Every structure is written in C-alpha cells, then in structure tokens.
Amino acid sequence: MTTQSMGTRREKNKQATREAILNAVSQLLHDGHGAALTATQIADAAGISRRTLFNYFPTVDAIISYPLHRVLETMVDSISELTDSMPLMDAIVVALKSDEVADLLGRVALFGALLTKDSPSGCYPSNMDEWQKATSDVVEKLARRSPNADGFAIRVFTHALLGAGQAAFDEWIERLPALGKVSNDITDAQIAEFHTLINQAMSTLDQGLSALPLSPSQHTKED
DSSP: OOHHHHHHHHHHHHHHHHHHHHHHHHHHHHTTOGGGOOHHHHHHHHTSOHHHHHHHOSSHHHHHHHHHHHHHHHHHHHHHHHTTTSOHHHHHHHHHTSHHHHHHHHHHHHHHHHHHTTOTTOOSSSOHHHHHHHHHHHHHHHHHHOTTSOHHHHHHHHHHHHHHHHHHHHHHHHHSOOTTTSOOOOOHHHHHHHHHHHHHHHHHHHHGGGGSOOOGGGOOTTO
C-alpha cells in the first residue's frame, strides 16, 4: 500500500470518527441532555474512549461549535475562489448553497435549537470564547488570503457577516414552536427555513442601511 493511500485511509478514518462524535452529540441533545452534556456521555455514545475524544476536540464546547467553525472556514475558502468572477456578496450566497455548507448549517441549527431550550438568552454558541475564536479565525484567514486589504475593513466585514448569521438564527428560533414542550425533533422543512433566513440575512447585509424602511420624513417630533 502506498503512502498516499495510507494517508487517504487515515484521513477517512479520522473523518468517520469525527462524524461519529457529532452524531453522538446530535442524539444526546435530542434525548434531552442539553447543557449538562459531558465528555464521557459523548465518548460512550460515539463508541470511543474519552482519550480518543479529546484527541479530536479539547472540550465539549469545541464539539458543539465545530459545525459553525467549519461553515465559516468553508465559506472563506469558497469566497476566495469565487470573488475573481463575481461580487463578494454573490460569492457568499453561492458558498452558502454548496452541499457541504448546507449540511453544516443544518447541524448548526440543530445544535443551537436544542441547546437554546436550556439557555433563555438564546446565545449560540453558549461558550462566548468559542464564538470569539470563530470570529478571530475568519479575520485571520481573510487577512492571509487578502494581504493587501485593510485590516480594519476585514474586521468590520467579519463582524457584520457573523452578526447577520446570528440575526437569522435568532429569527429562526422565534419562529419555531415551543421546542421541548412537545418534541425535540427539528424537521427538514424547519432546517430549510433556516437556510432561507441565512440567505435573506446576507441579502440584507448587502443592501446595507438602504434595507431599512425608515426615512427622515417618516420620523415624528415625538421621535
């Protein structure tokens, strides 16, 4: 067996283990473990040892945040490839429609919805350090890929992009039925609605302040 084929098999095995971990988290959250989820529970459900689990993810929060990190990484890679032939926001919309990003967004929505039951604030990820790390990762990656771009502009764009995504998630959560009171199931139709809201959020971001319906003439003296 060649070194290349061994490397490919090793990578496939790693991907399979990572997927098993994420599937275990999905099932445990579905079963109602929520914020009380532990590394031992995840490892047992995935059929691996705690040691193996921590070889892949340093914390439970890192597992829960992984789909979001991957969405952002995949989008940055796609944007870099597409912006030579189309405007930036068009490239983002195209990236969001890729099969890989669609699958990852579905998991982001699922994890977030099931965790929100235990977090009235609706914050996702619940660990703000992970959210900040995701933001920093995007800023760093965009800066590396666009070395001549203004660093402050990259930072503003990244925060605007993530903020638009958070707004879409918040809107989606508000539209869901009372999660947990009836069922923990998130339907394919509800996931599709989340995808639609993400695309609408990107469109609104592209329009900027012009997307707001207010104009100076609409303000009253009481305002």
